[in-house]
Amino acid sequence: MKRYRNSCIAFVRRMMRARKGRPWALVVLVTFLFINLCSEWPANVARPAFLDTLDNVLPDSFGSARQLLFDHYQRRFPRVPTTQPVTIVEIDDKTLEAFGQWPWPRNRLAGLVDAIEADKPLAIGLDIYMPEPDQTSPGIVADNLPAPEAALATQLRALPSHERILATALRASPSILGAAAFDYATSTTRTDMLSAPVLVHGPHALANVHRFNYVLASLPELQGAAHGQAMLNVAQEQGTVRRIPLVLGLGDKLVPGLPVEMLRVATGSPAIEVFAGPSGVRAVGVADVRVPTQPDGDIWLHFASIAHTQQRYVSARDVLQGKVDASRIRNKLILVGLTGTGLTDMRTTALGELVPGIEIQAQVIETIFEGRFLQRPAWLIWCETAFILVTGLFLIWYVPRNDSRLAVFMRTVPKASAIIGLTLNLLTLSVCFLVFRYVGFLVDAASIFIILSAVMGSFFTISLMEPDAQNASRSPETDVSGATLRS
Template sequence: MKRYRDSLITFLKKLPRAYKGRPMAFAILCGLSLLNLCSEWPHELPRPAFLDTYDRLFPDSFGTPRQLLFDHFQRWFPRTPTAQPVTIVAIDDRTLGAVGQWPWPRNRLASLIDAIAAQKPAAIGLDIYMPEVDQTSPDKVADNLPPTAASLAAGLRALPSHEAILARSLHATRAVLGAVAFDHATANTRTDLRSAPILVHGADGADPLDSVLRFNYVLASLPELQAAAQGQALLNVALEQGTVRRIPLIMGLGNKLVPGMALEMLRVATRSPVVEVFASPAGVLAVGVADVQVPTQPNGEIWLHFASIRSTQSRYVSARDVLQGKVDPDRIRNKLVLVGLTGTGLTDVRATPLGEQVPGIEIQAQVIETIFEGHFLQRPAWLKWGETIFIMTFGMLIIWYLPRTDSPLATFIRSFSKASAILGIILNLLSLLSCVLLFKYGGLLVDAASIFIIGSAVMGSFFSTALLDDDAKRRQQAARTQMPDGEQSDAGKSVDGALARWKRIHRSSK
């Protein structure tokens, strides 16, 4: 057993230097490239079963550095808004202090919608869902009165319910109600949602439902309110480690496609009858309304290029000021108006790649703004293959050229053991610079993090080999230096012995 162990240790010691380190570098290149491909499996290929095991063994192996790099791209070059098509009517702390705590009676919310509608907005989107009956409605109050107040109860029941009042307000304007989809049932979820028709183009027999985020349940407003509104939309966002980076513009609910809030508000504002989806067997290519077409990822999402919250504060108006008629009409007229909660403890705060915490309604506003500007971040399906080909080609060139003893580069590396590390840093910095420029001027999200990691690992294998070679050379030099001393010592001993023998012979002859 000891002999086999010693043989294995000897083999492992020789392996990094075998064939000038090329086999070791090639194994590192292929292994890491496969892990990188598995971490972001191309959507157009069937997902192998072994990827579930991979996700358990190597969670976020390349995904985390990739996302962090993309976040830094956005921090270096945040989007600068060039238009303001959205106004956010915020139910903020000032409003709650003046009007009352949330949730409001539905007739009070109807008054806010009426006040907004009076300024002629292009559409009104409610980042609010109302799945339960308002218990402050006159008929509900009547149900709680004692029998002695029968006449009062009858009078209350003769009044319209708060849902009926709100439904009239919704019906009188171009309103879109929000909803949230779930993959599990809760007490108030349903399995269906009233939504606009979806027209699919060019799927070639493929069903976009197989590609998009798909849910079976939805938390939506009451059917009476849904019937009164001009549109219904999902408010779901894609969260990755608590940060919003991508937004689904189209999703699946049961067996039908449902638009996100931004897309549905554009449909209602342009009075388009349908939402269009352009698909292929590889997934969704784009979604559109009227003459607007938005390129998407195969699953119907877009990468959102965020603007700093500091640059978007001017889009916010307080609901209190709207109710009191203190808002400039131009801030609402022909605008896409989003109504949502921003009061302390009420809002769903989201983290963005810029490191900011923003209200959930701000995310929807930035999606609409991005579509208006046509400034999209893109990571098309072919880009992953292009990155993989580049990594393999670049790695193979390094493996072929670097160990060559007749190249000036190899001579330089042999003379300076850290040269391969310095060279790797320079090449990776050039790669990072190229990716930054592609982001800034082309909106392309190129994975420089994986290129850096794999390139550094391949260069590092040769760096390790160079260190081993230097160590071997030092040992050989030390052996050569010690050999003459040993020989000289032996020669000295021989001379001393010869002198001693001569002296003994001389004494005996006398």
């Protein structure tokens, strides 16, 4: 067994040293490139089954490193807001203390919608799900009264339900109700909801977006009264929000995300437009605004620090009590959400900050207004691959040459390959940071670093083997010389 193991090791060493290590370095280059491309397999292309096996065997080092690098881009250059089109009316601890615990009776929520509408906002988006009847409605309370209270029950049933009161408020305001898409059915989910038309220009849009079969939406009576319905789903990777879908698939139709539906209602547009091609969705448009997307309808979100967005929050208590300056609401896009203790849907952003879920939606709207989009188009991935391949092939050809200055440097300077690799990759990383800051492209410098370092490292490993090979070749001569001297 030991002899077999030694033979295998010797064979691998001979293979690595063959032709000055070029074939081995080429194998390393091609293998790593293939794994990297598989880590960003296009959503619109059928994924081979063997890739699932590969994912189970190898850790997703390229994908994880890529996401960490993109997060570092944002932390180094976070977005600084230049506009404030959004105001968040938060149902915070002060509001709950003043008006009672959540969930509120729907007539009280109607009062909040009416108070917001009085200051003439462009749109009101509610990050609130109401799939079940309000148990405090007069008719339901009447049904639970004992028989001796029949007269009181009759009087209660004559009053409008809380759903009807809220529906009146929603109908009188530019309101949008939030909903959440699910992969599975529950007692409160449905298979469809009312939504604005989505006009598709081009093929394959529905096939490429995130698709769901069920939705948690508000009661049909409320949906019919609101001026729009929209999904609140966000994309999370390893617990962090980096992307958000502008359109999703619900069954056999496309439905909008909250940011674009807010813009549709605010501009009075009859429909949302989706521009698609063979590779998937290219852009989502509302009125004269067109937002470039990934093929699956997502956009990469360039986050601003929560420290720069705190001024967008106003307490619902102050709105209900008439203490908010009308300029905070007039001609603004208003988002109503929960931020009270124990009620908040907290999310981690690429900046590493924990923020309310409604803040994510506000940042998307703000990004669209500013037109500052992050992009990672499919052609960029192939440009990265071509750069890695060309640079790697150049290193494979040039590094082993005995007459090159690089070869002399590597023979005379300890850890020369590491120095060269770090220098090359630091230069690449600096260029990628500049591209991110001034162009908004997410260039994967992490994969470039990993693959080219692996190519350089293969030559470094081979150079470490050379002394062993020289000692092994000298040992027989030493034995012969010793035998001659002894004789």
